[in-house]
Every structure is written in C-alpha cells, then in structure tokens.
Amino acid sequence: MTRASEPVGGDRAKVLANGRSGAPAHRRQGDPGAGGRPSRRRWLGERRVVALLFLGPAALMLAVLVCYPIVYTIWLSLHSGDGATFVGADNYVKMFTAPETRRAIINNLVWVVVAPSVVTTLGLIFAVLTEKVRRATALKLILFMPMAISFLAAGVTFRLVYDENPERGALNAVIVAVHDAFAPPSPYYGANPRDGGPLTEVDGGYQTTTPVGSGDAVALPVVGLPQDRIPADAATGALPAGPGLRGVVWLDFTRGGGGKAGVIDATEKGLPEMTVEAVTDGKVIATTRTDAAGGFAFPKLTGDGYTIRLAAENFTEPFNGLTWLGPALVTPAVIGAYIWIWAGFAMVLISAGLAALPREALEAARVDGATEWQVFRRVTIPLVRPVLIVVLVTLTINVLKIFDLIYVLPPESSQDEANVVALEMYRVSFGGGLDYGLGSALAVLLFVLVLPAMLFNIRRLRRDQ
Secondary structure: OOOOOOOOHHHHHHHHHHHHHOOOHHHHOOOOOOOOOOOHHHHHHHHHHHHHHHHHHHHHHHHHHHHHHHHHHHHHHOEOOOOOOEOOOHHHHHHHHOHHHHHHHHHHHHHHHHHHHHHHHHHHHHHHHHOOOOOHHHHHHHHHHHHHOOHHHHHHHHHHHOOOOOOOOHHHHHHHHHHHHHOOOOOOOOOEEOOOOOEEEEOOEEEEOOOEOOOOEEEEEEEOOOHHHOOOOOOEOOOOOOOOEEEEEEEOOOOOOOOOOOOOOOOOEEOOOOEEEEEEOOEEEEEEEOOOOOEEEEOOOOOOOEEEEEOHHHHOOOOOOOOOOOOOOHHHHHHHHHHHHHHHHHHHHHHHHHHOOOHHHHHHHHHOOOOHHHHHHHHHHHHHHHHHHHHHHHHHHHHHOOOHHHHHOOOHHHOOOOOOHHHHHHHHHHOOOOOHHHHHHHHHHHHHHHHHHHHHHHHHHHHHO
16 A cells, blocks of 8 residues: 555656756756746846836937937938938038138137147146135135036126227226336327318328428417317417427317317417427437427427428327237137136036045155145146046037037127137028038038047046946
C-alpha cells in the first residue's frame, strides 16, 4: 500500500528527473507559473516600455521642434526664395559675395574676438576684487543687476547713454566736461562777419578782403553771437588811440532793432580777448589781442599791404562729444552695452569657482614670498581656469547669436554698419526681402559657426564626468 502523498509510476519518474536537474520543469522551460519569477526577456521588455513612456514625449518634441526645423532649413537653403525651385549652392555663393552679408560675418568675428574675452576678464577682476572688500554681497548684486534687464530695455537705456547731445547723453556729457576742463571752448563760436562787410572766411577764420596799411583804422563788424555769450567785462566798442595800424572788433547788433550797420552804436559791445593777426604774403608777422572795447593795434607796423585776420581759434566750436552710434563707432558702442549686461554674469560664475579654491594653496604661495600679483597670476588663474573656459565658451555661443541689441540700439542710419549674421537673417527673411532661401542659408551658416563651441562644451562636460 502506498502513501497518499507519494507519486507513483510515471509521475515519480518525472519528479526524480526534475530533482536531478536542480529546478522544476516549469522554471526550466521559462514558464513563469504560479509564484515564479518573470523571465529576463520579459523584464527587459517591460523596462523598454517604461523608458519609451518617459522618453517618447521628449523625443517627439525634439524631433518636431529641433530635428525637423534643421532639416527643413537645410532644404530651404538649397531652393529659391519662395522654395519652389532647386538652386543648389547659389544661396551660399550669394551669401558670401553680397556686401551686406560679408559685413555681417566680419562684425560677428569682431564680436567673437572682443566681447567674450573682455567680459571674462572683467568678470575675473570683479570676482577677485569683491572678495577683498566689505559689503561684497551688495556689490555683487549691483554688478549682476543688469542681467535682470531685458536686451530691449538695455538698448533703449543705452540709446540715451550714447545720445550725441551732451545735454541728454550721459557719456558725452562726461567726455565734454573732462575735455572742457583742459581745453575750454572759445566764447565766440558761431559768430560770423556781417554781409557786405570787410571780412571773408578763410580756413575757419576771417580776414580782410582788401589790404590795409599803417595809420589805417580797420572796423571789423561781427554778427550772430548771442548776447549771453558776450564776456561780462566787454565795454562799448571803440578804436584804440595811438600810432600804427589800429582797428576794432565789435558785435554789430542792437537789441530791439535800430542802429546802423557797420557803425559802432552806443549799445554795441566790443569783443575782448580775440586773437588778431597781421599777415603778409601768407605769413603771420604780428599777433595781438583785443582789449575790453574790442580794440587792437600794431604800433610797430609800417608801410602798406597788410591783411588783418581774426584767427580760427576765436571761432572754434565747442567739443560736443563723439557720435557713438554713427557708422564709425556703432559696433564698439553696442559691444560696450553687451559687456555692461554680461560682466555681472561672468563675475557670479567665477566667484563660485573662486569660493571652491583650496585656500591652503593660496596661503602656501604667500608664505613662500609670492606677491599678490604672483598669487593671482600663477595660482588663482590656473586653478580657476576650468570656470573661465566655461564662461568663455558660453559667451562665445551667445555672441554668435546676438540679435536684440543690434536690432534696438543702432539707429536706422548706421544699422548696416552694425549688422550681424542673426540680424541679416531676419532682415532677409522677414524684413522686406522675403528671400527664405538666402535666409535659410544664413541660418545654416549661424548653426555651423555655433556648432564647434557647442561640441567643445559637450566634450568638456563628458570629460569632467
């Protein structure tokens, strides 16, 4: 009689066979069975499904918003402006031969060479200095604050800073004040001789049209000078007494009307401290200055044939600053605005790098007798070099795509001189040209210019990991 729990016959043989193999039959055959573990293939399949669920939407968005536009832009760059005709490389040839595009590419090169290096250098200087001053946090906040301003607002702000009129433009107001402190302007700028009078303009000054001689009294009437610019010590115009060649320079204008042209009236003032020259055969042989009544005299001159000249220095226009947004200076001016915005960004990143430096290395250098400059140059900069590279590469990518400041800051008259690739791409595609083929070629060029910096950044990040 057999036990109820003991397998008999063929069933017993199966159990013995399974026991010798070390695993139940359903597990050896990959059948999960009741209470069994899933197979490796099923486990990997489930992981792929989960990964697809998480990465699928992101991959779809990447394909739709990045990959497709890149491919379509390349396709458009090989077609005509309306996209209807295949033109091959014609757009690229046109891109490099058109003067506007060449100017944009050259300006982009200037931006890449100047802006990132200057911003990184200033950021390093600011980061080191803020570590050595009190209220460093407040100073960093002030330097970083321009980053909170949009490029549009910064462009409008710097339009006022760069205004050519010193009464409105802050930068020209400072420059004019410094210039006038060392070279004050002439009080008689804007004055000119009366029509039909004895003077004519020559080389910025005025001289008599007919020769004069010893013993003559020369009357030189001047108009066009505002009353508020007549010197306070000016007296009523009068000829000086004495021998020799004499004359008088006065403002031939009577307030309220009246008076006689070419005649010194009772209320008409002489022009003191005006430089007067006596000229013969184109050479200045004597120089003098007018007195409070505008009179001058050359008592030692004898004979005839002299020309009396009011020197050009008497009428020199005051220095009104520089035309910052003119064709000659517009690109440096816009780069200056960019530096103002991004210097705080570079300072914050470099400050974070400086905070992570081992202080033992700095102190050891100082103990060994290194000066602060040597510590900065031989210890600080080498240790913080990875951060400097990050800042430099980031700014290089940024300036290659610069658009906002160029579009807002320069006036229309000088925007061509400040043009860059991104702005030219916009102007060609949407600014009236509607040449999508050339605009797409410019977009491809911009992508190619940015790509090396991006690849360098990616490679550096992988190496750090």
